[in-house]
Amino acid sequence: MRIGLVSNFHGGLKQFVTTLSLELRTKGLDVEVLCPAHMRVGHSNPMNQDLRVHYGLPAIARLFSERFDLIHCNIASLALIPLIRRKLNRTPIVETFHGFPQWWVEPLTLDRMAYIAEFEAVRTLAKHTNSKTSVSTFVQSALSHVMGIDSTVIYNGIDRCQLSEPTRKQSRERLDVEDGTTVLLFVGRLHPAKDPMTLLKAFESLVREGRKVKLLVVGRGPLAEPFQRQVRGLNLERLVTIWSYLPSLHPIYSAADIFCFPSINEAFGIVLLEAMDHSLPLLVSDSGAAPEVAGSSGLVFRTGDVVDLSRKLVQLADNPELRQRLGREGPRRLQEIFTVNSMVERYVRVYEETVDSHA
Secondary structure, eight states: OEEEEOOOOOOHHHHHHHHHHHHHHHOOOOOEETTTOOOOSSOOOOSOOOOOOOEHHHHHHHHHHHHHHHEESGGGGGGGGHHHHHHHOOOOOEEOOOOOOOOOGSSSSSHHHHHHHHHHHHHHTTTTTTEEEEHHHHHHHHHHHHHHOOEEEEOBBBBBOOOOSSOHHHHHTOOOOOOEEEEEEESSSSSTTTOOHHHHHHHHHHTTTTOOOOEEEOOOOOTTTHHHHHHHHHOOTTEEEEEEEOOHHHHHHHHEEEEEEEEEEEEOOOOHHHHHTOOOOOOEEEEEHHHHHGGEEEEEOOOOOHHHHHHHHHHHHHHHHHHHHHHHHHHHHHHHHHHHHHHHHHHHHHHHHHHHHHO
16 A cells, blocks of 8 residues: 655654654555655655655655555645545545644744634545544544544554663763752743743742752743743753753653643643653643543643642652652553554554545
8 A cells, every 4th residue: 555644744743754654664555755845855764764755846746646545644734735636536535633723822923824724724624534533532522522523533652762871860960960859851842832831930939949859841942032031030040951952852851750741732742652651750731632641640730720730749749659650650551552553553444444445
């Protein structure tokens, strides 16, 4: 079976598309990644020689000219060409909804307009696709209640981290973490939808109480400068370390004690799986799919509530046994629910059913 996988190729989608493509190829499927919105000449294989990625005009040309048994779209606004192709030669389309457009949390007018357009694209695409999947029951429910779109849930999966070094001790030494310090970790875009400001305020309250804590932040986005200004304004520079990007997150995960994810209406959160893989207890907001993903491996606080978040941070910081118990649940849930093999097998089943029903 020949699959055209239409997507953007950055952030969480890059990780999803890369993992899915490579695993599908091991199962004998012929997969090409097509990124028509990336206007660059030619194509490249940026991560693996078995991964074929085409950008811009070459991607558009291949969408029109190549023979695909099925096209798998991952962003509704990129589906115009697949829809035209479906009209011309009946190539079936599978759509995966990776989120629910929330234009109201976008800080820039241009971004809000883009998300409004994406909202309408979701509505339009849903009328013409052969099969629809969602990455969480939260997304599935939102699509159903707001747009009347029915979809099947296929959870994302990750490969287990194989790195053993640096160890926890080595990572904490490199980061100058003193003994007895509780390390909090946030990984994600510095964006209003991820709500890092609420985490920073809660962290500051723990510092005011005299607790020995440190905050590690990995991410960039429109709140990067305001976040850093707030850190300086609260005199927390010595206790907050920020990276815009790291080639490997393993040293940061291994150094941490608590993974905090205050995101608003998160569609899934692959970083939650990565934290679970490193046996970190999770502290997540009560909106979106984060509680669904975290399950028994974390605690939940009221979205945007600094006081409740502070209270839950104290609960975890003061109770190593609770942290260990929640941390042990992470790898168990990964193995039970969020394996790559399970994700890929379910997509293969959807592909086969879609092609067979369209024959």
